[in-house]
Amino acid sequence: DQQVKQNSPSLSVQEGRISILNCDYTNSMFDYFLWYKKYPAEGPTFLISISSIKDKNEDGRFTVFLNKSAKHLSLHIVPSQPGDSAVYFCAASVEDRDDKIIFGKGTRLHILP
Amino acid sequence: DVKVTQSSRYLVKRTGEKVFLECVQDMDHENMFWYRQDPGLGLRLIYFSYDVKMKEKGDIPEGYSVSREKKERFSLILESASTNQTSMYLCASSLPKQGRSDTQYFGPGTRLTVL
Numbered sequence: 001d002q003q004v005k006q007n008s009p010s011l012s013v014q015e016g017r018i019s020i021l022n023c024d025y026t027n028s029m030f031d032y033f034l035w036y037k038k039y040p041a042e043g044p045t046f047l048i049s050i051s052s053i054k055d056k057n058e059d060g061r062f063t064v065f066l067n068k069s070a071k072h073l074s075l076h077i078v079p080s081q082p083g084d085s086a087v088y089f090c091a092a093s094v095e096d097r098d099d100k101i102i103f104g105k106g107t108r109l110h111i112l113p
Numbered sequence: 114d115v116k117v118t119q120s121s122r123y124l125v126k127r128t129g130e131k132v133f134l135e136c137v138q139d140m141d142h143e144n145m146f147w148y149r150q151d152p153g154l155g156l157r158l159i160y161f162s163y164d165v166k167m168k169e170k171g172d173i174p175e176g177y178s179v180s181r182e183k184k185e186r187f188s189l190i191l192e193s194a195s196t197n198q199t200s201m202y203l204c205a206s207s208l209p210k211q212g213r214s215d216t217q218y219f220g221p222g223t224r225l226t227v228l
Contacts (some may be wrong), residue, residue: 009153034216043117043203043219044156089156099144099163099209100171101217105155 003027004092006104014112019077021107023090030092035075038087085111117220125226132191136204144207145187149200194227
C-alpha cells in the first residue's frame with residue numbers, strides 16, 4: 001500500500017512560471033516531510049523539508065506547503081528555470097520510529113523554453 | 114560536505130553472476146541504505162543498516178543481501194543476478210533521527226544491467 005503518493009508522473013511548465021508539484025500521504029503518523037530532486041544518472045539531492053508543526057517552509061525559489069487535515073503537501077517553484085527540469089520525489093517519516101523515510105514514485109518536471 | 118561514493122557508475126553482468134555493489138560514506142553516519150530506482154516505481158528500499166554488523170530488510174530484499182563490516186562501508190550483494198535486477202542502484206547515508214533531521218545523502222548511483 002502506497003503511503004506517499006505523487007499522482008502526476010510528469011508536469012510541463014513554461015520557464016518563468018510557477019511549478020506546483022503535489023504529494024498526498026495516507027499515514028497520519030507522518031510528521032516530517034522532505035522533497036528530493038534527481039537529475040538523470042545522478043543520486044537524489046535534498047531540496048527542502050517541513051515539520052508537521054509548520055504549514056509552510058520557504059527557501060529561495062522553493063516553498064513547501066503542508067495541509068495536515070487534507071494529508072497533502074505541495075512544492076512551489078517560482079520562477080521556474082531550465083535547471084529545474086528533473087524528477088522530484090516527495091518523502092515522509094515518523095518521529096520515534098526507525099530512520100527510514102518513505103518515498104513517493106516521483107514527478108518528472110519539464111521546464112519549457 | 115557529505116560524500117557518498119559508489120564503486121561503479123555502470124556495470125554489466127551476466128545472469129547467474131554474483132555481483133557486489135560497494136558504497137562508502139565519509140561523514141561517520143550511523144545509517145546506510147540501499148535503494149533501487151525503476152521507471153514508474155520510484156525509490157524502493159532494499160536493505161538498511163543502523164550500525165556496523167546490523168542490517169534490516171527493506172521493502173524488496175528478495176534476491177539481495179548486504180554486508181556492513183565497517184561503519185563507512187555498506188555492500189549490496191546479488192547472489193545470483195537475474196535480468197529483473199537490471200536497475201539503478203542508489204546508496205544513501207544519514208545520521209540517526211535527532212533534531213528531526215532525516216536527510217539522507219545519496220551517492221551517484223550504479224546503473225546495473227544484467228544480460
